[in-house]
Amino acid sequence: MEAYFDNSATTRVFDSVRDVVVKVMTEDYGNPSAKHRKGMEAERYVRQAAADIAKTLKVKDKEILFTSGGTESNNMALIGTAMANQRAGKHIISTRIEHASVYNPLAFLEQQGFEVTYLSVDHKGHISLEELERSVRPDTILVSIMYVNNEMGAIEPVDEIAALIHGKNPNTLFHVDAIQAYGKLVIRPAKQGIDLLSVSAHKIHGPKGVGFLYIAPGVKMRPLLYGGGQQKDMRSGTENVPGIAGMGAAAKEMYTDHQVKMDYITGLKDHMIHRMEQLEGVTVNSLKGGESAPQIVSASFEGVRSEVLLHALEDRGIYVSSGSACSSNHPAISGTLKAIGVKKELLDSTLRFSFGMFNTIEEVDYCIGVLEEILPALRRYR
Numbered sequence: 001m002e003a004y005f006d007n008s009a010t011t012r013v014f015d016s017v018r019d020v021v022v023k024v025m026t027e028d029y030g031n032p033s034a035k036h037r038k039g040m041e042a043e044r045y046v047r048q049a050a051a052d053i054a055k056t057l058k059v060k061d062k063e064i065l066f067t068s069g070g071t072e073s074n075n076m077a078l079i080g081t082a083m084a085n086q087r088a089g090k091h092i093i094s095t096r097i098e099h100a101s102v103y104n105p106l107a108f109l110e111q112q113g114f115e116v117t118y119l120s121v122d123h124k125g126h127i128s129l130e131e132l133e134r135s136v137r138p139d140t141i142l143v144s145i146m147y148v149n150n151e152m153g154a155i156e157p158v159d160e161i162a163a164l165i166h167g168k169n170p171n172t173l174f175h176v177d178a179i180q181a182y183g184k185l186v187i188r189p190a191k192q193g194i195d196l197l198s199v200s201a202h203k204i205h206g207p208k209g210v211g212f213l214y215i216a217p218g219v220k221m222r223p224l225l226y227g228g229g230q231q232k233d234m235r236s237g238t239e240n241v242p243g244i245a246g247m248g249a250a251a252k253e254m255y256t257d258h259q260v261k262m263d264y265i266t267g268l269k270d271h272m273i274h275r276m277e278q279l280e281g282v283t284v285n286s287l288k289g290g291e292s293a294p295q296i297v298s299a300s301f302e303g304v305r306s307e308v309l310l311h312a313l314e315d316r317g318i319y320v321s322s323g324s325a326c327s328s329n330h331p332a333i334s335g336t337l338k339a340i341g342v343k344k345e346l347l348d349s350t351l352r353f354s355f356g357m358f359n360t361i362e363e364v365d366y367c368i369g370v371l372e373e374i375l376p377a378l379r380r381y382r
Contacts, residue, residue: 002317003363007356008150008180008296009321011205014253014357017246020045021207024242032239033230042241049248056255057197058188059214065234066244069211070179070200071101072224074144076213076235077175077196078105080221081142082114088171089139095119095127097149097336102177106144119145123341124287125154129164136168143174147181151336151352153286153296155185162193173219179203179211183254184262184294195219201243205357206250210243261357266294268355268364273297275368279375283346285337297353298337300346303379309351312378316370321352 004012013021024045030038032046050061067073082092094106096118106116117135119127127145136143143165145156158176165172175196178187182197183204189197197214201207215221215234227236254261270288277284281302286292301309306322313320337347353367 001363001366002319003359003367004319005353005355005359005363005367006319006321007359008203008352008354010202010208011356012358013207013246014205014250016253017206017249020249021242021246024245029241032241033228045241045245045248046239049244049251052248052252053212056187056251057214059190063214063216065213065215065231066239067211067213067235068209068240069202070099070177070198073179073198073200073211073213074099074101074175074177075105076221076224077198078102078142078144079109080224081173081175081196081219082109082112084220084222085141085173086114089137089141090114091117091137091140093117093119093132093135093140093143093145095121095145096339097121097125097151097154098144098146099150099177099179102144102146103335121154121339124291125149125152125336125340127156127161129157129160132161133164133168136165136172138169140169140172143172144177145174146177146179147185147187148178148293148296149336150180151296152298152340153180153293154340155181155291155293158194159192166193180293180296183251184265186258189214189216201247201250204247204250204254207243207246210240210247212247262294265355265357265359266290268359268361269294269297271361272353272364272368275364276371279368279371281375281379282371283342285340285342285350295355298350299353300342300350301375302346302349304349304375306349306351308378309349309374312374313367313370316374318367318370321354322350 028041030042032043050064053064054061110116119131121127162174165174173195176194177198179200182199195216200211223234225236230236273284273288276282276299283300285298310322
């Protein structure tokens with residue numbers, strides 16, 4: 001049996017996504033900026049994807065900006081807004097558990113003279129609203145907080161955060177990295193007070209290399225890319241029409257019968273947590289049910305290095321992650337695990353299991369059976 005439990009790194013595309021991507025690449029392959037029929041056909045795909053995505057968020061089509069993925073969306077949200085609003089202040093707030101595509105642009109902005117306050121989190125991965133309130137200042141131009149943590153699935157109280165920020169400083173922008181949240185949670189940016197929202201297609205059974213940034217009306221932003229002036233001068237470069245069409249199809253499919261889909265994924269998560277809690281020397285860092293994201297289980301395995309266990313599982317056809325796949329070229333102890341207070345001896349013994357729409361309960365049971373078999377042997381030879 002094979003069990004792919006690394007869906008927070010990337011997902012297998014839906015058949016509907018595959019079909020539209022192939023059609024656009026082989027039949028409707030025009031440049032959407034071209035004035036002839038082939039160009040207009042391509043432009044229709046872009047417009048339809050914007051409409052389908054906007055519908056899932058209950059926002060306007062024109063508020064969706066297509067990008068190359070989550071990293072570009074986060075960079076644009078942070079650097080683009082910071083540079084455009086620096087006359088109002090140079091203070092930014094974020095957290096100690098952000099993805100590298102937020103943390104590293106913030107480090108760049110610090111080099112440019114911006115000041116960043118990093119909020120701590122509790123053992124469940126949640127920020128303190130009181131600490132946030134103390135941190136918001138008259139010169140705070142931007143707050144960036146992820147919706148769902150990519151390593152252990154903590155869900156931040158986004159509605160309360162937005163109300164607090166805008167209540168204390170109405171001019172402060174609120175950016176949400178929703179790369180692990182979109183498709184899994186019902187998100188209403190306008191209603192929730194979110195000014196900027198980053199999303200990546202390949203986390204929701206869409207293609208790699210495409211994403212979008214929701215930008216609320218009135219948000220001042222400086223482009224990162226200059227050229228032909230596509231997307232109203234906000235993001236120059238010929239649109240990735242096959243990717244955009246595929247992302248639109250993935251978004252539409254994820255939010256069709258959405259609650260049924262999420263109940264299914266949550267059931268897989270809860271079953272795995274229940275079974276793992278019965279294993280000796282295993283600490284589960286994620287919460288059951290709606291207290292954390294439906295698709296992520298983080299677990300620490302006493303006496304076994306994560307890389308050793310990862311490859312032992314791989315040998316049995318089980319694919320998991322030892323952290324964020326986007327940081328795999330720069331291995332280091334997870335800042336998230338440190339921030340939530342995982343014991344020092346377990347920091348390098350933690351794996352992430354993440355689910356998608358193609359996983360089954362049989363795969364979960366197979367994984368648990370393999371863990372029961374290999375953990376004692378691995379601990380014996382540590």
